[in-house]
Amino acid sequence: MAEMTVEERIHEAIEQLTSAERRAARGLLANYPMLGLAPVAEFAKQAGASPATVLRFIARLGFRSYPDFQRALRDELQARTQSPLQRSRNRPRQESGNFLTAFAAQLAANISATASRIPQAEFDSACRRLADTRRACHLAGGRFTDALAAYMEAHLRLVRPGVRRLDGRMAARVDQLLDVKAGDTAILFDMRRYDPEMLDTVKLMRDRRAFVVLITDEWISPAARFAKVVLPCRVSIDRTWDANTAMFALVEALIARTTELAWPTASQRISANE
Secondary structure (H helix, E strand, C coil): CCCCCHHHHHHHHHHHCCHHHHHHHHHHHHCCCHHHHCCHHHHHHHHCCCHHHHHHHHHHCCCCCHHHHHHHHHHHHHHHCCCHHHHHHCCCCCCCCCHHHHHHHHHHHHHHHHHHHCCHHHHHHHHHHHHCCCCCEEEECCCCCHHHHHHHHHHHHHHCCCEEECCCCHHHHHHHHCCCCCCCEEEEEECCCCCHHHHHHHHHHHHCCCEEEEEEECCCCHHHHHCCEEEEECCCCCCCCCCCHHHHHHHHHHHHHHHHHCHHHHHHHHHHHC
8 A cells, every 4th residue: 555645644643733833734735845845944934833843743744854754755746747658667567367356456445545544524524515505516627537526516416506517618617716605615626647727726716715625636736725625535556547436435425425414405305306
């Protein structure tokens, strides 16, 4: 099983950090990962913390030294930007035996890792927002994840009112964003290699004061710095293509829990549809 990324470690540890260490964590998340590649004194200055606090923060994440921490960030940067062609060059030889069984085992491991590494508080927060029918819900995805946004939209429209998926064209999406109101909920998907237009969308959502839930991969999209809730999913399976199976499983879990929380409204809408 692949090790957690630095950003995953931060999200897992954030509730146990001191207030000073949280300043260091938030400073890094706001300029991730570039701030972590700077000298420790510069990191501390930009984050509004002392160098000693930064080093304690790094230790809380499980790193023995600042160079070890920076090495992990550089490895993440390399992994983030790998294309399918680059990944295929590193792919192991064709395994003997049942390919489908081995592949399914990898997918199952990704689902298990995703479920264990998403903080319950983050998942619950996303579900409560989705179940609040007073707030409109907006969804958008990228080249491969827009299908997940469409799948989620189709279910949520049966469960609650005020659900819509944003247009895939940025020009049309900007027009739709004019209707986003403060307090609305946005469910956005972004996985490597990250979509610059999704980053623009998240920034615009933040400017409209929407509550953004970002569903992303284990390297975590740059859009995370503008999201209220970040739900990272394990997608790597050491093959040419990343696998969205864990992301799909998370979507189904969000739909199931939201339906339960919004059952008074959901039951009436489902009954009327039937």
